[in-house]
Amino acid sequence: MASYSTNEFKGGLKVLVDGDPCSIIENEFVKPGKGQAFNRVKLRNLKTGRVVERTFKSGESLEAADVVETELQYLYNDGSHWHFMDQKTFEQYSADENALGESAKWLKDQDLCTVTLWNGTPLLVDPPNFVVLTISETDPGVKGDTSGGGGKPATLETGAVVRVPLFVQEGEAIKVDTRTGAYVSRAKED
Amino acid sequence: MGHTTWRPSAAPPVLRARAKMLAEIRAYFARAGVMEVETPLCSRASGTDPALEPLRTRYTGPGAPTGEVLYLQTSPEFSMKRLIAAGSGPIYQICKAFRDGERGALHNPEFSLLEWYRPGFDHHRLMDEVADLVRVVMGRRLPLRKLTYAEAFSPLGIDPHTATAADLKERARVLGMAEAEHLELDAADPWLDLLFTGYIECALGRGDLCLVYDYPASKASLARVRSGVPAVAERFELYIDGVELANGFHELADAGEQQERFRRELAQRALNGRSLPAIDQNLLAALEAGLPDCSGVAIGLDRLLMVLLGKPRIDQVLAFPLERA
Numbered sequence: 001m002a003s004y005s006t007n008e009f010k011g012g013l014k015v016l017v018d019g020d021p022c023s024i025i026e027n028e029f030v031k032p033g034k035g036q037a038f039n040r041v042k043l044r045n046l047k048t049g050r051v052v053e054r055t056f057k058s059g060e061s062l063e064a065a066d067v068v069e070t071e072l073q074y075l076y077n078d079g080s081h082w083h084f085m086d087q088k089t090f091e092q093y094s095a096d097e098n099a100l101g102e103s104a105k106w107l108k109d110q111d112l113c114t115v116t117l118w119n120g121t122p123l124l125v126d127p128p129n130f131v132v133l134t135i136s137e138t139d140p141g142v143k144g145d146t147s148g149g150g151g152k153p154a155t156l157e158t159g160a161v162v163r164v165p166l167f168v169q170e171g172e173a174i175k176v177d178t179r180t181g182a183y184v185s186r187a188k189e190d
Numbered sequence: 191m192g193h194t195t196w197r198p199s200a201a202p203p204v205l206r207a208r209a210k211m212l213a214e215i216r217a218y219f220a221r222a223g224v225m226e227v228e229t230p231l232c233s234r235a236s237g238t239d240p241a242l243e244p245l246r247t248r249y250t251g252p253g254a255p256t257g258e259v260l261y262l263q264t265s266p267e268f269s270m271k272r273l274i275a276a277g278s279g280p281i282y283q284i285c286k287a288f289r290d291g292e293r294g295a296l297h298n299p300e301f302s303l304l305e306w307y308r309p310g311f312d313h314h315r316l317m318d319e320v321a322d323l324v325r326v327v328m329g330r331r332l333p334l335r336k337l338t339y340a341e342a343f344s345p346l347g348i349d350p351h352t353a354t355a356a357d358l359k360e361r362a363r364v365l366g367m368a369e370a371e372h373l374e375l376d377a378a379d380p381w382l383d384l385l386f387t388g389y390i391e392c393a394l395g396r397g398d399l400c401l402v403y404d405y406p407a408s409k410a411s412l413a414r415v416r417s418g419v420p421a422v423a424e425r426f427e428l429y430i431d432g433v434e435l436a437n438g439f440h441e442l443a444d445a446g447e448q449q450e451r452f453r454r455e456l457a458q459r460a461l462n463g464r465s466l467p468a469i470d471q472n473l474l475a476a477l478e479a480g481l482p483d484c485s486g487v488a489i490g491l492d493r494l495l496m497v498l499l500g501k502p503r504i505d506q507v508l509a510f511p512l513e514r515a
Contacts, residue, residue: 007291029294032391033427033437033490034411035241035383036375037291054369055384058291 002064006039006056014046014067017054021046021065021118029058046116046123047098065118072115072122074107082107084115084122095122103127105160106178127178132187133157134173138164151183198509205509208495212284214327215304222319224280224306229269231286235470236261237268238455239411243290244467245299261467262288265488266305267412268473271441274307274484275476282306284491295503296433298511302491309482313413313424313440316485317401320428320436324399324489328498332430335398339405339422342390343382350382351406351420358385365389379408394429402427410451413439428489430497438487445477 004015009027016022022043031037037058044051046067056062072084072093081094082104093115097104099122106127107113116124138154151163154174162176164183173187198205219226236244242264250257263269265287273281287303308316321334343350348361358381362370367388375381394400403426407415410423424440442448452469459466495507505511 029292029297030387031241031292031294031297032383032387033434034239034409035386036380037241038384038387040388052368055367055373055388056369057373057375057380 003061004064005061006058009039009041014065015043015062016065017043017045017052017062020048021067021123022052023067025051030055031058046118066120067116067118067123069114069116071112074109074111074113076109077104077107082125084113084125093117093120093122095125099123100125103178105158106131106133106176108133108158129177129179130175130184131178132173132175133160135164135168135170138168138170140169195514197514199505199511199514200507200509204495204499204501204507207499208491208507211327211491211495211498215284215323218323218326219282219306222280224282224308225278227270227273227278227281227283228285229266229273229283231263231288232260233263233269233470234258234260234468235268235472236467237264238452238459238467238469239264240455240458240462240464243464245288245290246465264289265303267486267488268470270305270307270486271481272472272476274309275479275481280306280308287488293512296493296496298492298504298508300512300515301504303488304491304494305486305488307441307484307486309484311485312483313403313426313438313485316438316440316487317403317426317428320438320487320489321399321401324428324430324435324494327494333398334401335395336401336403339402339409342386342394342402346385346389348385350378351422353382354378355381358382361385362388377408379406382406382409391429391434392432395431395433400429402429410442411437411439412442412448412451414442414444426487433493433497434490435493435497436487436489438485440485441481443477443481443483445474448477449474 004013009024011024013024014021022045024041024043026042028040030040039056039058041054041056042051043054073087075083075085081096082100084093103125111128114126115122133156135154136157139152151165153161154164155161162181162183164174168174168186175184175187177184232247244264245262247260247262248257249260266283266285270281270283283305285303286300288300290299292299325331340350346361355378358378359370362385404422405425407421407423410425413423413425415421415423426438427434428436456466492504492507496504501507
């Protein structure tokens, strides 16, 4: 297995810490004039998303984490797992709830997602930045109703709830920014 | 990238501040009657400090037809002590020093040092002069705070003179260092370094000039050890804004003890897989001939300039750091 010495540490490097895949955020070289050199490293645990700080003896090595980001097409959900396919190799992958997290509520079959694979298993699934989804339920907007701050909640076909302008109606397709969960526009008919 | 790295990473006002700092230092020592000297940057021998790795170069020519290794100095200490032993009186030097493997926010492998020696001074008297010089250069009368290495550790509930590696490892774990479990540090000293850099250093010299002195004997380096319970190394360091700026010694003058330390340090280097430079026989001969009782100190000038200007990264005060050199 490949490994990286502290001299190779830099932002974005994927390493194993306590058996978990982590991405280096920051690497600081610390050394007393007459003493042991250390590297103080900030890492994001890619399984939990948590940021941890670790100190290593300079010259130490960490095992490389076999982490790759790839684009996969979402196929379907079987009730417990989400299934994806690599469009070039047709290889299929299944991701669990942990890998999906909040992403689950944006996924519609055929969507191209950015999937972080660790040893070939999906670790993180990021939906496309923008998705087009149909509104399955929303109150008919009444002109002049300002109680919702100029908007109203709408439930989308995937179950996600977003605030939409009053003029948007049930059955319409809208474009949503998945990073913020905000309504962008009505989807153009084509 | 290639097309912008020709530019200096220090802004023009910083370069001017450096020139002014150097002029003030030279004026200070002229007033104090301390003589400026120059010694070789390249030597056949090097220090043996287990924590330092020298850079090497090679000379080939008259006197060395097949070439010989020369070490770039990690500090001018040995040459300057030879001058003192030869009767130079008080001397100072502004020079470059080189250390392999050191690069970060506070480190560049090539850096500027101000080093000076005072015959007849003990480390306390030299600490006072360090504080005086730094105040002059900073143009501010920062209060002076002196504390022993043991006092610096007392907030952590640690006695650095008696704590074992196991005690310190446990302390690091209790303080919330999850990695203490896995760090393989073979003695108390590196654990003290870990705790000092992790929990103590950053609070030193906030609004004052903080001088830490009387180190554990195991951290004596080139300082003399004062017997007692505990025995302490007559060594000091200066901190301002949490940055280590200077290291000084009441200098070891005993040739036999120096030879013994060289031997011990080389054994440690061999264990750590470090290079094994030749012992400086000229230094030993100078100590044999007689080094006057003296204290010496080195100040990192790049760091002093950082503190002076409130710059957090050494690159901001260097014309061309490593990547642009």
